[in-house]
Amino acid sequence: DFPVGPVRIIVVLLTVGLTWILAGIMLGSQNGFPRIQQLLGDPRPKRYKCGLHQPCPEKHFAFRLVTGAANVIGPKICLEDKMLMSSVINNVGRGLNYLLVSVSADVSDLLNFLRGIHEGTLVMVASYDDPATKLNDDARKMLADLGSSSIKEVAFRDTWVFVGAKGIQDKSPFEQLMKNNKNTNKYEGWPEAVELEGCVPQRTLDAE
Known part of the structure; x- marks a missing residue:
């Protein structure tokens, strides 16, 4: 058969x-x-600059900041789809990581950086491990003048991200603070990482 x-x-x-x-x-x-x-229909979500879920309006820049996770994973700072700081780039360190200047344990470097900012300059800050131990009253005041509402509360091993500008008239809407609390910490001794994203007006970047 x-x-x-x-x-x-x-x-x-x-x-x-x-x-x-x-x-x-x-x-x-x-x-x-x-x-x-x-x-x-393509099931994959459309990707916008810096991984935002929607595009920024005209005359705005896209940004994303992510704090470090405990003392293991470094922070990230992205502006207009360009990664400016990250562990991969190898330009981050413990403490406060601020745009254009790599971190230093010496608070005098931070003060010199803040004093030299021109009117309208955008400042982006992401913490890693411990943002507060080296901070003094002068540094906190300068960061408050850049629009920070939480800088007075930033303490040992808190996680903090902030976007402000020199000459800002009001408090910045771009800020997140996660307090170090042994009852709520995601990692042993550290709170979870904090992420901040949004669209900042270009006019804040207009220098004198």
Whole structure:
């Protein structure tokens, strides 16, 4: 007797293959994938600058800041889809990481940086491990003048992110503080990492 089983399998495979080719031709592509994805909709979310969920308005810059996680994973600072600071770039360190100047354990470096800021300059800060031990009253006041509402409360091993500007008239809306609390800490001795993203007006970057 002629084996019917294998023949049926071959017929089914040929039928499926021809159907798939025909569908591809009718949908306008050789294998059917591109047009089918268009019809069904791409399930992947659209990615905007710095990973934002929606695009920024005109005359705004996209940003994303992420604090360090405990004393293991360093912070990240992204502006207009360009990663300016991260562990991969190897330009971050423990303490306060601020844009354009790498971190230092010496608070005098931070003070010199803050004093030299021109009117309208954007300042982005992300903590790593411990942001407060080296801070003094002068540094806290300068950061408050840049628009920080929480700088007076930043303490040992808190996680803190902040975006402000020299000459800002009101308190910045871009700030997050997670307090170090042994009852709520995600990591042993440290709270969870804090993430901040948004769109900042270009006018804050207009220097004198």
